[in-house]
Amino acid sequence: MVKAPVLTPRAEDFPRWYQELINKAELxxxxxxxxxxxxxxxxYGLWERMQQEMDARIKAAGASNAYFPLFIPQSYLTxxxxxVEGFAPExxxxxxxxxxELEEPIVVRPTSETIINEYFSKWVQSYRDLPLLINQWANxxxxxMRPRVxxxxxxxxxxEGHTAHATYEDARDYAARIHRDVYYDFxxxxxxxxxxxxxxxxxxxxxxxxxxLTLEGMMGDGKALQMGTSHELGQNFAKAFxxxxxxxxxxxxLVWQTSWGVSTRxxxxxxxxxxxxxxxxxxPRLAPVQAVVLAIKADEAVVAKVREIADRLTAAGxxxxxxxxxxxxFGRRAVDWELxxxxxxxxxxxxxxxNGTAMLARRIPGGKEPVRIGEIEALLPKILEEDxxxxxxxxxxxxxDRTVDTTTVEEAAEAAATGWARIPWATLGPEGEAxxxxxxxxxxxxxxxxxSVPDRDDQPGNVAIVSRAY
Amino acid sequence: MVKAPVLTPRAEDFPRWYQELINKAELxxxxxxxxxxxxxxxxYGLWERMQQEMDARIKAAGASNAYFPLFIPQSYLTxxxxxVEGFAPExxxxxxxxxxELEEPIVVRPTSETIINEYFSKWVQSYRDLPLLINQWANxxxxxMRPRVxxxxxxxxxxEGHTAHATYEDARDYAARIHRDVYYDFxxxxxxxxxxxxxxxxxxxxxxxxxxLTLEGMMGDGKALQMGTSHELGQNFAKAFxxxxxxxxxxxxLVWQTSWGVSTRxxxxxxxxxxxxxxxxxxPRLAPVQAVVLAIKADEAVVAKVREIADRLTAAGxxxxxxxxxxxxFGRRAVDWELxxxxxxxxxxxxxxxNGTAMLARRIPGGKEPVRIGEIEALLPKILEEDxxxxxxxxxxxxxDRTVDTTTVEEAAEAAATGWARIPWATLGPEGEAxxxxxxxxxxxxxxxxxSVPDRDDQPGNVAIVSRAY
Numbered sequence: 033m034v035k036a037p038v039l040t041p042r043a044e045d046f047p048r049w050y051q052e053l054i055n056k057a058e059l060x061x062x063x064x065x066x067x068x069x070x071x072x073x074x075x076y077g078l079w080e081r082m083q084q085e086m087d088a089r090i091k092a093a094g095a096s097n098a099y100f101p102l103f104i105p106q107s108y109l110t111x112x113x114x115x116v117e118g119f120a121p122e123x124x125x126x127x128x129x130x131x132x133e134l135e136e137p138i139v140v141r142p143t144s145e146t147i148i149n150e151y152f153s154k155w156v157q158s159y160r161d162l163p164l165l166i167n168q169w170a171n172x173x174x175x176x177m178r179p180r181v182x183x184x185x186x187x188x189x190x191x192e193g194h195t196a197h198a199t200y201e202d203a204r205d206y207a208a209r210i211h212r213d214v215y216y217d218f219x220x221x222x223x224x225x226x227x228x229x230x231x232x233x234x235x236x237x238x239x240x241x242x243x244x245l246t247l248e249g250m251m252g253d254g255k256a257l258q259m260g261t262s263h264e265l266g267q268n269f270a271k272a273f274x275x276x277x278x279x280x281x282x283x284x285x286l287v288w289q290t291s292w293g294v295s296t297r298x299x300x301x302x303x304x305x306x307x308x309x310x311x312x313x314x315x316p317r318l319a320p321v322q323a324v325v326l327a328i329k330a331d332e333a334v335v336a337k338v339r340e341i342a343d344r345l346t347a348a349g350x351x352x353x354x355x356x357x358x359x360x361x362f363g364r365r366a367v368d369w370e371l372x373x374x375x376x377x378x379x380x381x382x383x384x385x386x387n388g389t390a391m392l393a394r395r396i397p398g399g400k401e402p403v404r405i406g407e408i409e410a411l412l413p414k415i416l417e418e419d420x421x422x423x424x425x426x427x428x429x430x431x432x433d434r435t436v437d438t439t440t441v442e443e444a445a446e447a448a449a450t451g452w453a454r455i456p457w458a459t460l461g462p463e464g465e466a467x468x469x470x471x472x473x474x475x476x477x478x479x480x481x482x483x484s485v486p487d488r489d490d491q492p493g494n495v496a497i498v499s500r501a502y
Numbered sequence: 503m504v505k506a507p508v509l510t511p512r513a514e515d516f517p518r519w520y521q522e523l524i525n526k527a528e529l530x531x532x533x534x535x536x537x538x539x540x541x542x543x544x545x546y547g548l549w550e551r552m553q554q555e556m557d558a559r560i561k562a563a564g565a566s567n568a569y570f571p572l573f574i575p576q577s578y579l580t581x582x583x584x585x586v587e588g589f590a591p592e593x594x595x596x597x598x599x600x601x602x603e604l605e606e607p608i609v610v611r612p613t614s615e616t617i618i619n620e621y622f623s624k625w626v627q628s629y630r631d632l633p634l635l636i637n638q639w640a641n642x643x644x645x646x647m648r649p650r651v652x653x654x655x656x657x658x659x660x661x662e663g664h665t666a667h668a669t670y671e672d673a674r675d676y677a678a679r680i681h682r683d684v685y686y687d688f689x690x691x692x693x694x695x696x697x698x699x700x701x702x703x704x705x706x707x708x709x710x711x712x713x714x715l716t717l718e719g720m721m722g723d724g725k726a727l728q729m730g731t732s733h734e735l736g737q738n739f740a741k742a743f744x745x746x747x748x749x750x751x752x753x754x755x756l757v758w759q760t761s762w763g764v765s766t767r768x769x770x771x772x773x774x775x776x777x778x779x780x781x782x783x784x785x786p787r788l789a790p791v792q793a794v795v796l797a798i799k800a801d802e803a804v805v806a807k808v809r810e811i812a813d814r815l816t817a818a819g820x821x822x823x824x825x826x827x828x829x830x831x832f833g834r835r836a837v838d839w840e841l842x843x844x845x846x847x848x849x850x851x852x853x854x855x856x857n858g859t860a861m862l863a864r865r866i867p868g869g870k871e872p873v874r875i876g877e878i879e880a881l882l883p884k885i886l887e888e889d890x891x892x893x894x895x896x897x898x899x900x901x902x903d904r905t906v907d908t909t910t911v912e913e914a915a916e917a918a919a920t921g922w923a924r925i926p927w928a929t930l931g932p933e934g935e936a937x938x939x940x941x942x943x944x945x946x947x948x949x950x951x952x953x954s955v956p957d958r959d960d961q962p963g964n965v966a967i968v969s970r971a972y
Contacts, residue, residue, distance in 0.1 A: 061621060063571040065608055070621055073566035073636065080567060096543035097550060101533040102641055102657050108534070125598040126610065130645030131591055138535055140596065151531060151540055160829065166543065171572055171641065175600030187572050359630065
């Protein structure tokens, strides 16, 4: 008997597989207002773990959390010319409050550079107040014409960091530090995604930035996903908002700034990086539930043993959930945990008890085998680390296998049909970039010849990574 | 020489003292859109600690976090008649998105009962899906005519719990569990505020609820602050949104629901409960910084010793900050930490080093004395628990001292000029309540004769607590 597949296979229809996985694994639903989403408890659990891991790294980089208002006077947006041009088409506008029409329309924040600079300009007085390193966890709204859950939603959750520095060098180094020590470290070591660190071309820069650093991941279908960005804002917002400080020499100087963010889009990246035809696979270091212990049948001794195993694993530092919902058929529960991508299932039935064993099913490499119950505690942490490493290795392998070195724009466009192309930036240039854009292919980032992040677009040896993208 | 006071004394002008404290302790600023606020890092640190402590208790009560959209179609609000009547005057309305006028106006959530019920009605199918216990941490918007930072702001941060149950009893018990095991436990044992648990009268109930449980705290000026509420919603929203389940008997039944929330208003309550004329006093269990170790002078040995003490305290589980900003006069830094209410200051100068001692200043009881550096580690946890207990005792003492038993509406109104009055509900009743309201005095809650929370407004022996309120 051939089982009907739980999901449309990725090879058949990747976008449909993605949407089905999100529904069936109960990660999210579409919201009633176009482009919004409801993040369900299991999906939100993934985001909460991302927040915990990221927040610790952001604080280790010296930034403090704060909170700025959702509502921004429309006039603020217009103070930085490029910024307003970039965001105007995506704005949601509040025109009525408390039953009255407002004198000045209010914008629902699409990002907070403007309102934050309004306050930085009050808080920063002297060089002693610098660097000022602020982060906020918040919702933002950008009206989406082609929404897709987690990837492009009209409202999303994110963190946005905003900093002010005394010198260009200090701001540049801080943007790079966030890029590398916070974002790259988290994405590689927790998400298990082999992202590439690079620099955006002028065309792809954030509206109002002088430089945008990016992290690009290759998804299961070979497309790219921008997983996070860190911007050098130069003095653009400082000029617009008069954010100045009194230097040691007694002069008024404009500050140099950065901003940087990652969002619930990372949940989409997680799905498209590690998901397979049976559902999601969650890296153990991220997983809100690392192991689920299942009672196969409603048997008192079985349920007691399941709880005992779970308690011992919890004590050993594993994040565990008990599944003793024996009024639901066991097979359906097993499929559900596969869909949700919990790394390890420990299944206990009456026969297992007699043998002193349990079945241990591993979601990430696949496979299932009996283990002695007394050994599970010692085994699990080892298994979880192996699985974590395996996901990263698979992500790296895919990227390497599906990245092609090319020497012409035509070759690059062809390679981008199934994966990524590398092409010298000196060959491609802004003209080639424009030509690729007409075919739906973009320059994801520039990397230096030695794989590092270039300081300039036109640094000799720069290579462009081009692909289709989400 | 008499020092000018840092703040307007509370006895002189309590509201002004409150506003000055918030500014000078760098807790928050007013936002640019009327009634909004910017929560600065130190203020946000207080909120983050509240979130951590509350979140753990909410999860222990079995609820999972999720996230529902900020934007609610206006038509949802109108589905529950009392609800829309209660919230209509406070709504912010989005009429334009992505450069176009919207077909249906969108409301920025003032609370999420309506949008959550829309999804509960999809997710709940059978009795097996119940109880459904959901919480979200989010921002909400309620247009404020008389805004005051933290207490009444047009946008505030909160958690809102929403649950669905199979029976009336289960919903009632869960609302009471949140009231007692989550909110009361947190407010008494972490915030150190001796709140009263009670039941709102019909007049003061949440729009759409059949019962509202409340926690009322007495502030430093004798007024009351509603610190949190837990509502039984009955089947009001279930009827409006057809939230039904298939019972064990195979019948379609409407669910019974609860909702419950606490907000950044608690930061205001913290200030007005524990603040004194020198600034805030933060209960140690809440404090993001429990002890600050200050270098009095820019002396290498002093700074090294300060770091060593901080490291040892951190290892002992104390939340510590080092203050080695020796380019700022020591006196100014000491006043600043007093304003911020950090429980313990450990001050180290060159002379202290010679003696092997440091000055230990205690913000909560007041006072300053030299201690041997080697003993600080053992001393601190003891001191912090003492200070925690002292704040609660002071809060309790104030409430007891300033609560008067009264027998007539006139007496109650008079007592409410300086504190709280207790008056039998049988004497007061809805008519007396209306008469008090004309004098700016409200019934904060009803408590039973034995101090417990009554099951009904008209339970014999019920006592009304009446006062002016924030």
